[in-house]
Amino acid sequence: MRAAAPGRPLSGSLRVPGDKSISHRALMFGALAVGTTAIEGLLEGEDVLRTAAAMRALGAEVEQLAPGRWRVAGRGIGGLLEPADVLDMGNSGTAARLLCGLLAGHPIFSVMTGDASLRRRPMRRVIDPLSATGARFAAREGGRLPLAIEGAADPLPLDYRLPVASAQVKSAVLLAGLCAPGTTRVVEPEPTRDHTENMLRHFGATVRVEDTPEGRVIELEGQPELVAAPIMVPGDPSSAAFPVAAALLVPGSALTVEGIGLNPLRTGLLATLREMGADLTVRNERVEGGEPTGDLLVRHGPLRAVEVPPGRVPSMIDEYPILAVLAAFAQGTTRMRGLAELRVKESDRLAATAALLAAAGARAEILGDDLLVHGNGAPPPGGGLVATHMDHRIAMSALVLGLASAAPMRIDDGAFIDTSFPGFAALMNRVAGAEALTAG
Known part of the structure; x- marks a missing residue:
């Protein structure tokens, strides 16, 4: 060009x-909610369409009604199904890392890959904390895709301090915490984009956020019933x-x-x-x-x-x-x-x-x-x-x-x-x- x-x-x-970050999360939370979520203004770029395809593969009903208008019929927390094929996330690091958290909390087996660029990007930053939930991961050297994930049958809540500020890692840990009993706690050294916290509240989860001397602390009460709610994507x-x-x-x-x-x-x-x-x-x-x-x-x-x-x-x-x-x-x-x-x-x-x-x-x-x-x-x-x-x-x-x-x-x-x-x-x-x- x-x-x-x-x-x-x-x-x-x-x-x-x-917004790409909000669009990814709208599809994922819609898939985890009970009921049908109406989404307006969804980004229809390739990255987000990969997330839509992944949610369909995991058992949610995902349908485009018109340009930017979508509906997602969810399966509830813990209700995702084992995909029949490899989940291809294209070029989206956000989708891949968040999906790792979502899959870690479900007792299903899955394999994730991406394009040549995504296969070079590090996933160890989410694999390491998520392994403590009881999920198991098998990856290429350096924690790179393709990645096999065996979700935890009885996921454990995490108490994790981010080594570097990363909204993707924070969100992956919180997504895994949805399926775990008790409180999942994340401490971030610097505040990062909080779309995950905002959307959790929007769907009915209990999330507490506090600025402390050790950093910004986010606490999520596990195993909530997320209820479908309309979303307007800015x-x-x-x-x-x-x-x-x-x-x-x-x-x-x-x-x-x-x-x-x-x-x-x-x-x-x-x-x-x-x-x-x-x-x-x-x-x-x-x-x-x-x-x-x-x-x-x-x-x-x-x-x-x-x-x-x-x-x-x-x-x-x-x-x-x-x-x-x-x-x-x-x-x-x-x-x-x-x-x-x-x-x-x-x-x-x-x-x-x-x-x-x-x-x-x-x-x-x-x-x-x-x-x-x-x-x-x-x-x-x-x-x-x-x-x-x-x-x-x-x-x-x-x-x-x-x-x-x-x-x-x-x-x-x-x-x-x-x-x-x-x-x-x-x-x-x-x-x-x-x-x-x-x-x-």
């Missing part, structure tokens, strides 16, 4: 696809980051992104952009399905360099590639600290982000786990070809850069953008009023 400057400002309003803030960035970079732009999630544990990018001087206005704030939501008005303007602290990583883990693109246009040197977790995403995102900027003629360097981007307040030269490594966020970041760089940018493959943002190119071309993103 190729991205070039549209020759006019971005304008109008748009709605990004549903727009994904990680997906909204791309049109937001494009509006900040393309001169004269004014763009409204409607109905995006504003969960305070997901808005690290917005906080960082405000520090950089970005013109952002939130309107029509509301709560939908337990999640804060609103409309975001974005206007083009100059940006200045900032230092992003490591404590902000959990609230914007997926947004660092596009933040690095914005930093390349800013005045001064932006330093993003503590990015070790980026090395084990869909690609080594730290290296891939630095390579993306280099392909555009921007200056960046990796120092330990920090990324430094040197900007001079002007667009980078552009004109390069970016190797995306099958990473949808690297691909979209490179294309956004191409909308404002001096020369167009190209990526080697954009097919997998649909894993998180179906229709990305068409949407961006609509607000650009031109064929700015094209094949070739």
Whole structure:
């Protein structure tokens, strides 16, 4: 794919696809609930469709009624059935890790795999704590997929302190705890996205959260009866980051992104952009399905360099590639600290982000786990070809850069953008009023 400057400002309003994290959880909790859960705004990207297929394979009735509208008839806690075939999670690390927790608490045998990228990603971080429930796992070297799981007949509740902040590991432990008697307790060193806790409450589970000197403590009372409840999925803030960035970079732009999630544990990018001087206005704030939501008005303007602290990583883990693109246009040197977790995403995102900027003629360097981007307040030269490594966020970041760089940018493959943002190119071309993103 190729991205070039549209020759006019971005304008109008748009709605990004549903939040991927919430969409995965809506399908899983719907499968565990008693009754039928109605879901509106479900992301229909490849990752979430893999989760839908897995829930069907485990015995839940999962049906699409219309674009974004789904129904899930659940089987209740402990009621999932043994799948007849391998569960293929495609490229989704979130789905794979959460599913490990769900399967660990059910006395069934299953095998999980994924695409080439997912099979390289570490699963040991969930296998180790979940083994203490009584579940058994057999994996490739390093805890990598394919993974065989024999769930516990009588799962034990866990008391687990996360070695690093990870919403995926926290959620896997809580999902396993649903099937265990007693209280499952998780301590996280830094608060991570709390969609699992919000949705557990939405379906009727008892969840207690407390900030303590040892960290944020989450306690779940096991073996609840989850009751089907309707869910409205807000727009994904990680997906909204791309049109937001494009509006900040393309001169004269004014763009409204409607109905995006504003969960305070997901808005690290917005906080960082405000520090950089970005013109952002939130309107029509509301709560939908337990999640804060609103409309975001974005206007083009100059940006200045900032230092992003490591404590902000959990609230914007997926947004660092596009933040690095914005930093390349800013005045001064932006330093993003503590990015070790980026090395084990869909690609080594730290290296891939630095390579993306280099392909555009921007200056960046990796120092330990920090990324430094040197900007001079002007667009980078552009004109390069970016190797995306099958990473949808690297691909979209490179294309956004191409909308404002001096020369167009190209990526080697954009097919997998649909894993998180179906229709990305068409949407961006609509607000650009031109064929700015094209094949070739």
